Amino acid sequence: MSATGHRVARRLLLGGAQTAAVVLLVFAATEALPGDAAVALAGDQPDPARIEAVRAAMHLDRPPLERLLVWTAGLLHGDLGVSLTSGRPVAAALADGFGPTLLLAVPTVLLLVPAGIGLGVLAARREGGAVDRVVSAVLLSLYAVPEFALGALLVTVFALRLGWFPPTAVGYGTELASHPAALVLPVLALLARPVCSLARLVRAGMLDSLASPYVAQARRCGLSRTRVRYAHALPNALAPAAQQLARTVDWLLCGVVVVEALFVVPGLGTVLMNAVAERDLPTVQGLAVVFGLVTVLLNLGADLVTHRLAPRTEVAA
Amino acid sequence: MAVAVARSRRGLKRIVVGRPGGAARGRGARRFAPGLLVVGVPLLIALAGPLFAGDAGPRGTSLTTGAGHPLGTDFTGRDVFREVLLGGRSVVTVALAATALTYAVALPVGFVCALTRRAWLEEVLMRPLDVLLAVPSLLVVLLVATAVQPGPARLATVVALVGIPDAARIVRAAGAEAASRPAVEALRMQGEGWVRLALGYVGRAVARPLAADIGVRLTGAVYLVATAAFLGVGVAPDAADWAVMVDRNRTGLSVQPWATVVPALLIVALTMGGNLLVDAALARPHRPEKNR
Numbered sequence: 001m002s003a004t005g006h007r008v009a010r011r012l013l014l015g016g017a018q019t020a021a022v023v024l025l026v027f028a029a030t031e032a033l034p035g036d037a038a039v040a041l042a043g044d045q046p047d048p049a050r051i052e053a054v055r056a057a058m059h060l061d062r063p064p065l066e067r068l069l070v071w072t073a074g075l076l077h078g079d080l081g082v083s084l085t086s087g088r089p090v091a092a093a094l095a096d097g098f099g100p101t102l103l104l105a106v107p108t109v110l111l112l113v114p115a116g117i118g119l120g121v122l123a124a125r126r127e128g129g130a131v132d133r134v135v136s137a138v139l140l141s142l143y144a145v146p147e148f149a150l151g152a153l154l155v156t157v158f159a160l161r162l163g164w165f166p167p168t169a170v171g172y173g174t175e176l177a178s179h180p181a182a183l184v185l186p187v188l189a190l191l192a193r194p195v196c197s198l199a200r201l202v203r204a205g206m207l208d209s210l211a212s213p214y215v216a217q218a219r220r221c222g223l224s225r226t227r228v229r230y231a232h233a234l235p236n237a238l239a240p241a242a243q244q245l246a247r248t249v250d251w252l253l254c255g256v257v258v259v260e261a262l263f264v265v266p267g268l269g270t271v272l273m274n275a276v277a278e279r280d281l282p283t284v285q286g287l288a289v290v291f292g293l294v295t296v297l298l299n300l301g302a303d304l305v306t307h308r309l310a311p312r313t314e315v316a317a
Numbered sequence: 318m319a320v321a322v323a324r325s326r327r328g329l330k331r332i333v334v335g336r337p338g339g340a341a342r343g344r345g346a347r348r349f350a351p352g353l354l355v356v357g358v359p360l361l362i363a364l365a366g367p368l369f370a371g372d373a374g375p376r377g378t379s380l381t382t383g384a385g386h387p388l389g390t391d392f393t394g395r396d397v398f399r400e401v402l403l404g405g406r407s408v409v410t411v412a413l414a415a416t417a418l419t420y421a422v423a424l425p426v427g428f429v430c431a432l433t434r435r436a437w438l439e440e441v442l443m444r445p446l447d448v449l450l451a452v453p454s455l456l457v458v459l460l461v462a463t464a465v466q467p468g469p470a471r472l473a474t475v476v477a478l479v480g481i482p483d484a485a486r487i488v489r490a491a492g493a494e495a496a497s498r499p500a501v502e503a504l505r506m507q508g509e510g511w512v513r514l515a516l517g518y519v520g521r522a523v524a525r526p527l528a529a530d531i532g533v534r535l536t537g538a539v540y541l542v543a544t545a546a547f548l549g550v551g552v553a554p555d556a557a558d559w560a561v562m563v564d565r566n567r568t569g570l571s572v573q574p575w576a577t578v579v580p581a582l583l584i585v586a587l588t589m590g591g592n593l594l595v596d597a598a599l600a601r602p603h604r605p606e607k608n609r
Contacts, residue, residue, distance in 0.1 A: 021448045097489070253456065
């Protein structure tokens with residue numbers, strides 16, 4: 001038990017270090033600006049007033065260490081800084097984009113787990129069988145395809161040729177929730193990669209479990225196939241999948257940015273890309289900290305869950 | 318395509334039982350065929366396309382089909398066929414450069430960690446990389462893009478940096494497994510030097526898994542570079558680049574689908590084929606039958 005506690009403590013420590021790394025890395029972006037940061041950010045309108053405004057907004061006249069401390073203290077209070085272009089707090093922009101992104105993310109995550117596990121179990125029912133070959137081929141093929149290319153093809157086929165769904169979310173604005181048809185293609189494009197990776201892991205885990213001595217023993221005891229498969233083999237197959245679930249969050253974050261750009265959904269990804277286009281560094285930094293911390297926390301959670309599911313396996317850092 | 322792999326694999330399994338010697342060679346070559354076929358078309362266009370592109374003709378009307386242009390015109394009235402021929406090079410070269418750079422760092426770091434007897438050295442090299450694993454990759458690219466507007470060289474560097482933690486971990490894991498074999502102990506006792514040990518034995522032992530991992534990195538780099546280009550990072554807004562073409566021409570998708578669909582299909586084929594190749598490389602040629 002003390003070994004377990006030790007390992008959990010180490011993992012928590014790593015989580016803390018990762019949090020600090022995200023904050024430092026995001027802060028370092030200001031230092032990476034070439035020459036005078038204020039001049040670099042003023043960009044297209046380099047008049048002295050604008051440069052002064054940027055300098056004041058980002059406290060660039062103070063030493064970096066002091067700025068880091070002030071910025072970190074602000075983060076602890078939920079103050080993410082002030083946008084250079086609109087002058088609004090970054091937290092407000094974040095709140096604006098939160099709804100549409102949640103509308104994309106919630107169905108995606110809700111479908112991801114059953115679809116991934118379902119496909120993995122389905123393929124593992126008979127290794128090398130027709131179902132396994134077809135499912136595995138599709139999973140392998142879609143695994144590395146960028147969302148924007150897949151999304152563009154989905155739009156061409158299902159929105160323009162067949163006319164089943166609207167091609168973009170343009171015109172729905174804040175009432176996106178009442179037009180579920182507009183969400184089908186974005187969610188599909190977003191789901192493709194994570195589902196494939198999850199299902200492949202579940203399939204591999206199920207094949208390993210089904211070939212193990214304890215499953216053979218369970219069969220010898222006369223337990224039904226269903227019970228062996230779902231009550232004995234599946235829980236052990238889920239441990240690596242739980243970890244992968246957190247890794248796919250990285251993909252979902254990337255995916256949300258791309259899918260929102262492709263389908264013109266006014267969510268966090270759009271806010272982020274607009275800020276990147278306008279070189280609004282404080283907004284990008286604020287969003288990056290939030291995205292980064294969400295990833296760190298989910299990875300931490302997944303590793304702890306994995307540890308519960310399969311205590312004997314080493315918890316990957 | 319992969320259905321064909323599975324099918325041929327299954328068919329060949331029967332042959333292997335009958336004539337082990339001759340079939341193993343044929344199987345090795347045929348395993349890679351579907352992946353090579355799928356990845357070959359976009360790769361050939363990307364590398365050889367610019368040689369056949371010819372001069373830019375006069376600009377026509379935006380987003381039309383036909384009229385002397387085999388694939389129509391794009392959003393600025395350029396010939397889509399010529400843009401397609403030119404547009405693969407940037408994605409492929411940036412991804413290749415990024416992967417080469419990732420491995421140039423990850424390989425020595427991973428090897429030193431795998432072979433060293435000093436635990437502190439391993440901790441010093443690997444712990445910082447563990448910490449960086451949790452940072453979302455596209456976020457780093459976007460953050461850098463805001464601070465310094467990157468060109469292809471900078472984009473390759475950033476994509477390479479993003480890949481280093483994971484690659485170093487895999488090199489270390491593969492190397493550590495090979496370095497703990499009795500053969501290495503024997504070589505050490507014979508007083509073989511570090512270089513011969515690292516390159517002569519461990520390097521050769523891990524070449525195969527690392528070749529597959531380089532494929533994984535390359536597909537990942539293509540994904541990241543293409544996605545960044547689609548979002549307008551590291552490329553000119555009217556660049557001849559497949560990802561930029563998908564982004565800029567999709568407004569005219571209903572009138573001129575070719576300008577979007579052809580580059581999108583090429584990117585899909587590039588990543589899909591790369592993945593099939595990696596999977597074929599990872600499937601061990603002499604896997605014993607599972608006794609189930």
